[in-house]
Amino acid sequence: MLKYFFTVFAFLGLIVLAMAGFRGAKSTRPPIEIFPDMDRQPKVKAQTPSGFFANGSAARPPVDGSVPLGYTMPQQKPVDGEADASPYKKIIFSGAPDYTDTGKMGENWGTGLPFDVTPAVVGRGQERYGIYCAVCHGATGAGNGIAKQLGVATVQSLLQERIRVMSDGEIFNTITHGKNTMLGYGDRIQVPDRWAIIAYVRALQKSQGGATLSDVPEAGRAKLEAGQ
Amino acid sequence: MANFFPKWTNQLPWKLVVCLGVLGASVTAGITYYFTPKYTRVGYQPTQPVPFSHALHVQQLGMDCRYCHSFVEVASHSNVPSVQTCMSCHTQVKADSPRLTAVRAAWNGGKADGPPVNWVRIHQVPDYVYFNHAAHVNRGVSCYSCHGAVNEMAVVYQHQPQSMSWCLDCHRAPENNLRPPGEIYNMNWKAESPEQQREMGLKFKEEWDVNPPVSCGGCHR
Numbered sequence: 001m002l003k004y005f006f007t008v009f010a011f012l013g014l015i016v017l018a019m020a021g022f023r024g025a026k027s028t029r030p031p032i033e034i035f036p037d038m039d040r041q042p043k044v045k046a047q048t049p050s051g052f053f054a055n056g057s058a059a060r061p062p063v064d065g066s067v068p069l070g071y072t073m074p075q076q077k078p079v080d081g082e083a084d085a086s087p088y089k090k091i092i093f094s095g096a097p098d099y100t101d102t103g104k105m106g107e108n109w110g111t112g113l114p115f116d117v118t119p120a121v122v123g124r125g126q127e128r129y130g131i132y133c134a135v136c137h138g139a140t141g142a143g144n145g146i147a148k149q150l151g152v153a154t155v156q157s158l159l160q161e162r163i164r165v166m167s168d169g170e171i172f173n174t175i176t177h178g179k180n181t182m183l184g185y186g187d188r189i190q191v192p193d194r195w196a197i198i199a200y201v202r203a204l205q206k207s208q209g210g211a212t213l214s215d216v217p218e219a220g221r222a223k224l225e226a227g228q
Numbered sequence: 229m230a231n232f233f234p235k236w237t238n239q240l241p242w243k244l245v246v247c248l249g250v251l252g253a254s255v256t257a258g259i260t261y262y263f264t265p266k267y268t269r270v271g272y273q274p275t276q277p278v279p280f281s282h283a284l285h286v287q288q289l290g291m292d293c294r295y296c297h298s299f300v301e302v303a304s305h306s307n308v309p310s311v312q313t314c315m316s317c318h319t320q321v322k323a324d325s326p327r328l329t330a331v332r333a334a335w336n337g338g339k340a341d342g343p344p345v346n347w348v349r350i351h352q353v354p355d356y357v358y359f360n361h362a363a364h365v366n367r368g369v370s371c372y373s374c375h376g377a378v379n380e381m382a383v384v385y386q387h388q389p390q391s392m393s394w395c396l397d398c399h400r401a402p403e404n405n406l407r408p409p410g411e412i413y414n415m416n417w418k419a420e421s422p423e424q425q426r427e428m429g430l431k432f433k434e435e436w437d438v439n440p441p442v443s444c445g446g447c448h449r
Contacts, residue, residue, distance in 0.1 A: 002246065006250075013254065016258065020262055020267075023261070023271075024266075026271045028272075028275055030274070031386075038355065040355060049344075130292065131292040131295055135291055135295065135317075136317075146290060150317075152320045153320060182316075183316045184312070
């Protein structure tokens with residue numbers, strides 16, 4: 001009797017294994033939710049479809065002229081000790097008409113950063129440049145990023161004279177709205193970050209010609225000379 | 229008086245006990261093994277409307293996670309990129325590729341008002357769990373810890389169970405996952421050893437005042 005039982009048992013076990021497989025196996029089937037409880041609620045979540053609106057999307061484009069308000073993230077605590085002073089702990093996408101948000105002073109492009117340029121700002125600019133710009137413009141700004149090699153035809157070198165003399169405000173506008181074949185990055189890069197990127201691009205331009213030893217802070221000169 | 233029960237029935241009780249014991253043990257083992265997100269969720273690899281390869285874009289092109297997932301540092305929701313993000317390159321790179329048909333439809337020649345690309349969501353906690361990406365990535369938890377080596381995935385799949393016990397494992401001992409702030413988005417970063425990870429993690433935990441909530445209200449509200 002036990003013999004029959006174990007034969008049938010082993011057979012059933014094999015069937016279960018064959019049908020259910022092992023943990024971690026790749027599958028295109030949606031996960032089984034064994035106790036669904038209230039796991040899926042009919043509420044609007046970020047970037048989800050919704051049957052309520054005609055176009056099927058839960059997200060609504062902002063009404064013309066609306067201005068997103070900056071706000072501080074909840075639970076945001078200083079990570080690096082100087083977070084209180086950092087302007088980057090807020091989400092800032094302002095549509096205001098002032099120089100900071102448009103790069104324009106009256107009818108003309110303005111120049112100069114709307115806040116103090118500190119090493120932290122340039123560092124932030126370097127990080128953001130690496131994320132968003134280097135893909136096309138290259139890590140040094142020479143216009144030789146990976147996308148250029150893959151077929152983006154008209155990548156400008158940021159080191160050329162035209163951009164060296166271009167006003168900060170016009171560069172800000174180009175980052176925000178794009179230019180020619182470059183699409184705008186205003187939806188992704190926050191306002192202070194765009195200015196920080198400009199500060200870093202200026203540093204890149206100086207480092208690639210035009211910089212003299214007097215541009216280096218005194219503390220760093222000896223180090224630089226020792227290196228050369 | 230004849231034997232009412234034949235002789236083989238003497239064996240019956242212990243045989244029944246053995247059968248029921250084995251049956252009970254295997255059903256328990258089966259439920260333990262299968263009725264958990266480690267089985268039900270891990271490995272979910274849906275077919276996406278656009279065959280986007282993270283392996284290509286991250287490994288070969290060296291793009292940062294935040295080029296597309298641009299709000300992960302400042303929002304609870306880590307966004308799927310807008311179509312404009314794709315088209316920043318794909319107006320020119322592989323501009324006519326049939327694989328990008330859905331992206332071009334959404335772009336609609338620059339008006340960006342076409343039907344949205346219906347990406348299939350893979351990682352999904354229940355709706356009564358309020359996970360905040362920004363709170364995690366800004367405090368030393370890498371993408372890698374929860375999503376696995378996405379940079380190596382040609383087709384993304386779920387790598388971690390993301391069950392409540394899995395969350396609590398880390399909330400109770402965050403030192404096992406905290407990284408230096410510069411390495412959060414570096415998918416190839418590895419601690420030198422588990423001991424070094426723990427030592428470093430304890431240091432960060434202390435310095436950054438990392439006290440992950442383990443009360444209900446931390447994640448459910």
